[in-house]
Amino acid sequence: MRPESLEFLKTLVNTPSPSGHESRGQRVWLDYVTPFADETYWDAYGNCVAVKNKGGSPRVMLAAHADEIAMTVNFISEEGFIYVRRLGGVDAAITKAQRVCIHSKKGPVKGVVGNVAPHLTKSDGDHKAPKIHDLFIDIGVESRKEAEKLLRVGDPITLTDEFDLLRNDLAIARAFDNRIGTFAVAEAMRLLSGVKGLNAEVCAVSNIMEEVGLLGARQIAYSLNPGVALVVDVTHATDYPTVSKPQHGDIKIGGGPALTHGGCNHPGVVAQLEAVAKKENIKLQHEAMSSSSGTDTDVIFWTRGGIPSALISLPNRYMHSPVELVSLKDLLRIPQLMAAFCRSIKKGQEFKVHI
Ligand SMILES: [Zn+2]
Helix, strand or coil: CCCCHHHHHHHHHHHCCCCCCCCCHHHHHHHHHHHHCCEEEEEECCCCCECCCCCCEEEEEEECCCCCEEEEEEEECCCEEEEEEEEECCCCHCCCCCEEEEECCCCCEEEEEEECCCHCCCCCCCCCCCCHHHCCCCCCCCHHHHHHCCCCCEEEEEEECCCEECCCCCEEEEEHHHHHHHHHHHHHHHHHHHCCCCCCEEEEEEEECCCCCCCCHHHHHHHCCCCCCEEEEEEEEECCCCCCCHHCCCCCCCCEEEECCCEEECCCHHHHHHHHHHCCCCCCCEEEEECCCCCCCCHHHHCCCCEEEEEEEEEEECCCCCCCCEEHHHHHHHHHHHHHHHHHHCCCCCCCCCC
16 A cells, blocks of 8 residues: 555544544545545535535545444443443443543543453353443542543543554554545545546545434435445455354455445446446455445435435454454555546436336
C-alpha cells in the first residue's frame, strides 16, 4: 500500500468515532479527501460529502459509514463505578477485562472493564454470558462525586485497541467495521482525481450512525438523491474454525472483495461491477442475501422512488471485536473497483431492470 494511504488508514482507524459522536473521525476523513475533490461539505448531523465533476450525470454516490460500535455512560454508582448502555452491537462477553477510553468534554478518561477473578466465582452456573448492564468500568476514583468531576452520563466509550499488522498483508484493528469503507471511498476519489472525460458526478460520502439503525445513510441518500449508489462495508469471512460454510457461505480472507446478490442489490449495477472487475483483473467473491444485508444498502435502495444500489464488502474475521482482521490486498481492490465503475458510467446512464 502507498505509505500515505497506509498512514491515512491508521489515523482513521485509531481516531475514535463512536455512533453519534463521529466528528473527530470525520475531520480526519475530510482533511484527506479535500485535495482530491472539487468541493466538500457536511450536513446538520455530520454526514460528510466530497464531490468530483459537479454537474455530471448521473450522480454516483460512493457511501460508507464512519461510525463504530461503542458504549455510553448510563449510570455512575455511589462508589464511582460506571455502568453502560450499548451504541450498536457490542458483545458484552468480550468487553470484560478490556481497557477503555471515556470521551469526556474535559478530555479522555482511562478505565478498565472489571472482571471478577476466577478464584472468586463459583464453579456451578456462574459462567453465563454477561449482559451489557452487568459490565462496570473502574476509572480509579473513590466516589460518584469524584467521577462526575471527570465525565457525565451520555459520554461515549470505546475500547483502546489500535491498528496493527500481522503477516501476509493482514491487519487487525478495533474498528475496521467500517473505517475500511470510509478509507475506500476516499481512495476512490484519489484514484479519480487525475481522470479526464468522466461523465458521472461522483459523491464520496462518509455517513454517520449506521451501527444504531442505518440512520445517516437515510439522511444523505434522500438529500443527495443519486442515480446510483455503491456501498462499502465489511462482511463475515467464514474461513476460520467453527464457522459453518453451508450456513454462512464461503468467503475467504485474501480472496478479493465480495459482491452481494439479491434484495437491495440492483442486478444492473451488480452486472456492471462484475464486468468492470473482469476488465481490471479484480478477483471477486460472491454472497447471497435473503431479506436484508444488514448494511446501509438496505435503506439507500428504497429511498424516494428507489435508488439502484450495490454492496461491495471486505471480508473480515472476528467482526465487532477489538481484533477485527482484514487483508490489505483485498482492501486495495475496492477503491480500484469503484473508480473503474465510475469511469465506466455513460453520460446520463440509467439503471433499469429488463422486463
Ligand atoms: Zn458496518
